[in-house]
Amino acid sequence: MSTTDRRTLIVDAAIDLIATQGLRALTHRALDTALDLPTGSASYYFRTKRALIEAIVDRITTRSREDFTAAQLTPTDPIDPDTTAAGIAVWLDRLLTDRRNHLITRHALTLDLLSDPDLHPRLARSLFSTERARNLFDAMGIRDPATAAADFIALLEGAIFDRFAGSRASLAAGTPESIRQLTNLVTICFRGVMP
Known part of the structure; x- marks a missing residue:
């Protein structure tokens, strides 16, 4: 999977996570778990929560x-x-x-x-x-x-x-x-x- 595809997958999962569990549920670890990714994967692509939220807005x-x-x-x-x-x-x-x-x-x-x-x-x-x-x-x-x-x-x-x-x-x-x-x-x- 390309980096762009992986980033999109993580952002889409973040949108779904917020929609179903609320904004407080949004963590890098929760995204790794939801996508069955190795620990640290979401934070590799989005170093901070702010970077993740910017990607969601985009x-x-x-x-x-x-x-x-x-x-x-x-x-x-x-x-x-x-x-x-x-x-x-x-x-x-x-x-x-x-x-x-x-x-x-x-x-x-x-x-x-x-x-x-x-x-x-x-x-x-x-x-x-x-x-x-x-x-x-x-x-x-x-x-x-x-x-x-x-x-x-x-x-x-x-x-x-x-x-x-x-x-x-x-x-x-x-x-x-x-x-x-x-x-x-x-x-x-x-x-x-x-x-």
Whole structure:
């Protein structure tokens, strides 16, 4: 196994460990045990816990960008808000289905890193792109696309949290009901800012 593959394996295991056992469970020894690696393997690749957490932030960010690109959410010209809302809802539902552990870990780390001037902003921007949202609202002809984008990202953050840890956590992702709920939410947001 290459060094890059081994590092990715360790980071993915760290994400799963935090998501299932909490941030306090994250230790190099716990990763060695979870992956059945010789003692000291995780610390060989990530000398400090800080280095491991930086790698987790990078992994979540990279996967988010890759998933967004793979979803092919390029707006049509002219923008059809209903079609765009449905596409975003499917993407969000896939995020809840395929990357639940990333979401849980991201939230745990976001709170833990509130006072970290480097990692907290990186983690806060790791899931959604304000620039892409701003471009979307600009293409929709919204008067203040920057404000609309910031509000939209805040809505998505809340909606995602609500679905994996909030009052709607019982609504199963990967179902038509899930996509319908997310589509309705995004559609309401779009209608609220449309000229």
